[in-house]
Amino acid sequence: MQQANAYQTKTTCPYCGVGCGVTATVEAGSLSAVEGDREHPANYGRLCVKGSALHETLGEQGRLTRPRVDGVEASWEDALTATAGRLNALRQEHGNHCVAAYLSGQLLTEDYYVANKLFKGFLGTPHLDTNSRLCMASAVAGYKRAFGADAVPCNYEDLEEAELVVLVGSNLAWNHPVLYQRLKVAKEHNPLMRVVVIDPRVTDSCEIADLYLGIEPGSDAYLFNGLLAWMAQRNKLDTRYLERHTEGVDEALVAARQSAGSIAEVAAACDIDPERLETFYYWFASQLHVVTLYSQGVNQSSSGTDKCNAIINCHLAGGKIGLPGAGPFSITGQPNAMGGREVGGLANQLAAHMDYHTPGALDLVSRFWATDSLTPCLPDGPGYKAVELFEAIERGEVKALWVMATNPAISLPDAARVRAALEKCPLVIVSECAAHTDLLPYADIVLPASGWSEKDGTVTNSERRISRQRGMLPPPGEARHDWWIICEVAKRLGFAEAFDYSHPWEIFDEHARLSGFENSTASGGTKRLFDISGLIGLGREDYDALAPIQWPVTVATPHGSARLFEDGQFATANGRAKLLAIDPRGPEQALSETYPLRLNTGRIRDQWHTMTRTARSPRLMNHRTEPFMDVHPDDALEAGVSDQALAVLTAAKGEFRARVRVSNAQRRGDVFVPIHWTDCFTRQARSSALIDSITDPLSGQPEAKHGAVALAPFATEWQATLLVADGAAGATPWRASAYWARIPMHGCQRWQLADTQPVEDWLVRFGEWLPAPVALWSEDPASGRLRAAGVENGKLRWWLMVGPPAELPGLAWLEARFNDEALNDTHRRRLLAGCDDGAVDSGPVVCSCHQVGQKTIANAIRQGDTSIEALGARLACGTQCGSCIPELKSLIEEERPHARAKQSPAD
CATH class of the missing domain: 3.40.50.740 (Rossmann fold)
Known part of the structure; x- marks a missing residue:
């Protein structure tokens, strides 16, 4: 029951560009809970796991409070x-x-x-x-070249009204999970809707894909130039729309034909199957209500603007814009x-x-x-x-x-x-x-x-x-x-x-007034599309109560504008959209014998930017606890690295140390690394150290998706896991280790450590490192394994395991011990084991909302829970934000044969 001093406020999530509405509960002067705002048209009550954990990221600890x-x-x-x-x-x-x-x-x-x-x-x-x-700079430049203004023509309802949705360079399932869930539900309601995913990586977004095109990194413009030429060859152009509302189509078609060639040539340039490519072309050309959703995989390129315009060209050429369920839709990264x-x-x-x-x-x-x-x-x-x-x-x-x-x-x-x-x-x-x-x-x-x-x-x-x-x-x-x-x-x-x-309302009012200042054709120029003059004069009370609204907001459109260019009039001097002649170019950061692998960078599901906010919520750290690199099995074999081992990526500008994840979802010759880890959380795992400062000449956007790197093992003498109670150690001398990663937990900090130099005497090292004396100790010199713990005044102060992290027990039990006021005898006896007698390791967290681990899920599948619904009923995984559902489906596919074997008559 909500207490009398509690109240709720509607606000907006501060993470990605989806802009989800949030209902926050304030109780006793602090934020006690958040949930999705069911009335906000961006999300209608949905929240991803990051948004659901917003109240866990607050507090004065770790904040700047004085100049x-x-x-x-x-x-x-x-x-x-x-x-x-x-x-x-x-x-x-x-x-x-x-x-x-x-x-x-x-x-x-x-x-x-x-x-x-x-x-x-x-x-x-x-x-x-x-x-x-x-x-977003390349998307902005592309829109301005085509439409005369930085104007996204679509809205989220278009994803639900489309007959075909094309995801290009967008792992929507991880980076914009609420939109992904909206799209998934729309597809369930409309069995005729098709989804195409175009991405060098097999991502969780492929779960709902009817067609996947795993293109060569950087080949997007070849693919869409080929689509434009194919549409012209098959008489699939909307000639009436082109004649009435556009210019530049002849030049664009000449460039497309010169660069694209036949289906076979485009498929070779993109390194994909020709039949799958032609299937995509046929689907796109045959449907009017097509939304192409594109993001950093397109934008973060030395030719990102051209890639955006290659996509826009195809929409203009087919008249697939200004309609419900149609348009080129760049999905923004930040709120x-x-x-x-x-x-x-x-x-x-x-x-x-x-x-x-x-x-x-x-x-x-x-x-x-x-x-x-x-x-x-x-x-x-x-x-x-x-x-x-x-x-x-x-x-x-x-x-x-x-x-x-x-x-x-x-x-x-x-x-x-x-x-x-x-x-x-x-x-x-x-x-x-x-x-x-x-x-x-x-x-x-x-x-x-x-x-x-x-x-x-x-x-x-x-x-x-x-x-x-x-x-x-x-x-x-x-x-x-x-x-x-x-x-x-x-x-x-x-x-x-x-x-x-x-x-702030006074600033907003001035901003609104400037948007409408001399903004009409009567003032002698082209009317500017961005206009929120309908919001002038709100005053503080109406500003505080302002409901979500889409610009333009004018006297003529006081309730906002759901989509743009419905009348075929664009924000150019002559009112026509422009098709651009696109000459596709590959990445500027070239591969070589020294750096033979293509580097791709991006976000992961539960983290945001440099983790200054998300790392404050320990449960958000459990999905991917350390910096990692995703590597194709063949590349791992050739480089001599194995799954979960430490490895190093080197580039002309720097290096990146992280744990290997061998994955068939990677293209051969490609490596993926996350962008989030910083020097506050690890040593030498900054993705930006591997990327050269090459930019798109039009937009100025860096080519962050196309580095060139080499992969090698990172040979270490030892690896260890150290848990230290919050506040127990001022200095952290273990940061001198060749590899470390810090993982915030409730009541303690977990450190994954490794070094290239052996430790002669761990007791001496403990004295240098740790704030409390050794209380418990177990060592196997033959294997180099060791476990120890420090207890002071009845409280657990640190716990150490020397050995690879794969040998760790589930850490939930140990985490709880750091929050005990005093250890009882049973807990003290179990410290070196790191778990309760008979406790089962739940494995890496898959469902962050309910903290359900991979091993727990696999066991449930083997017991017969072979559907998302069954797993949700038993374990609650997948029942809140839905971000983990693609991973759950993968586990079901992996474990289903074992479940069948268990349930077969032979058993």
Whole structure:
């Protein structure tokens, strides 16, 4: 029963671009529970496992709570004064362009708006970019080239109304699980719907695929050029739509025919079966209601923009756009990547979807912001995109960098070079909520920011839907909202009047007014598609109550716009969409004898970005506990590595140490690694260390999906698992080991360790490492196995097993012992075993929601529970967010023969 002081607030999830509505329960001043908002049109009550664990990621521990200047805690007044003073001093000495900002899709729109206004409008520098450059810039550039605006034409209902859904470079099941569940349910309701997955990897998204095309990495443009040429050859083009609403089709067809050739030639270029390829072409050409959903596998390429336009070309050529269940749909990576683009958060944008080349935009924005009197006022051209920005810092051209809510020391390619640039930058300001990130050691000024559940403002999801992210709790300590920090610095820079906001609703109102300012054909230009002028004048009360709504929102469309281009009119000067001539190119990071394997990078199911939030929930760490590399069996055999062994990937820029997962889901010659692990959680498992800083020349997006690496065993003398009670060890000398990975648990930290040097005497090593004396000890010198534990004042302080992690017992029992007030005799006797007498190891966690392990599931299948429903009834796995269902199905297929054998008459 809900207590009297408990209340619920509707807000928005801070993870991916799906933008799920969340209903949060606040009780006794803390967030006690979250569930999906059943009324929010993005998710209708569904949440993935990350969203379901949001309340487990909060709390003051590990948060920044006080400003720091030059490594010393300071008051806000001193920190703000230092920030403004140092920025001004550098501007006066080196000019306005020596100042830059690097923002994040984790910021709210209101934060983004005032940051863009300050840097471009009042500091006069164009060098403001965002980490959205790393995930969505190619999709943005593709839309702008084709439609004249950064305008996603589709909505989520289109996935449910489509006859064919094509997933390209998108592991929807892991990266956007709620959309995947919506699609899965829609397919169950409509048996005629088909799903095609185009991806070099066999992913969990293939569970619902009617057709899988495991293409050669980087060959997407060949495939879609081939589709365009095939449609023309088979008279499958919508000639009426092309004539009325597009231009450039002849040039696009010439380029497609020249590059694509026959079905056999395209299949050879993509390394896929010709019959399967032609099946896809036939399905696409034969259906009108087709949605192509694409993400980082397309965007993160040196030719990502061209790949996006190759997809868009096919939709325009078939008239498959502006209809229910039809359109090219880029699915956004971050919760507010689109909101940042709306306010000008990219270096090549100005504000409100206006670019520097938009006729009259400089004058319009200058008059609206009243920067006419400043010298100079607005910069007259685009600034440096993300990778270029850090190269400019390296050259000494940019002297001051303000980073907000992101971690370029991890996420940008060639991370060692980025870190060297940060090291030499005269002024690095960091606004951050987490106390431990790889970026903070480079910061001269640290400004503690609020986080999710504290921040108050709006975000825009992948379908252009603006939603409120509501603040429910006060920020811890002296942390402050990003918009407030920016405005306070602006006031000390002399711009008080322009930044005199007292609440986010005032910023949103100004943002809405700018979107509609002189935005009509009557003003002499092309009407800008981004327009939320229908939300002007909400006031604080209506802003607080704002319901999710899709832009454009105008007087003519006060309830928003579900989809775009329904009338065939586009945001170009002549109202026509443009087909582009695409010349496919392979990855720039070429394979060689030294680096013969193609590297692919990406997210995993239960983690987010650099884990500063998700790692605060121990159950989210259980699905994939360590950094890993997925390797094809043939490549593993050739390199001399085995499943669950440690190995090293080397590239021209660095190396990556992790545990091997031998997988038939990998293409021969390809390796997959996750992007999440940082120096806070492991040693030398940063994926960005393997990626060169090569970018798409149009979008500036890095080629993060196409590294070139070599694989080799990582020979170690020993491996160990160490559990240490929280707060028991200040120093962590075991970090000097050649390999370590830290895994947060309830009440303790788990460390997976390995080293290339032998340990002569483990008792001596314990004395160097551990906070409590050895209480229990068991050693087998012949095998090199050892187990020991330290107990102090009746409490378990540490537990160690020397041996490979495959020999570990299930750790749930040990984890519970770290939370005991005092060990009883039975527990003490069982410590070296690490489990209760007769306890069964449940295996690696498959279902994070209910913490159900692989071995437990396999045993249930062998006992006859050979369906998802039966497993759910017995174990509850798969009954909450559904993210684990593809993995459950794989286990059923693996274990079903054993179940049949058990139930056969011969038994």
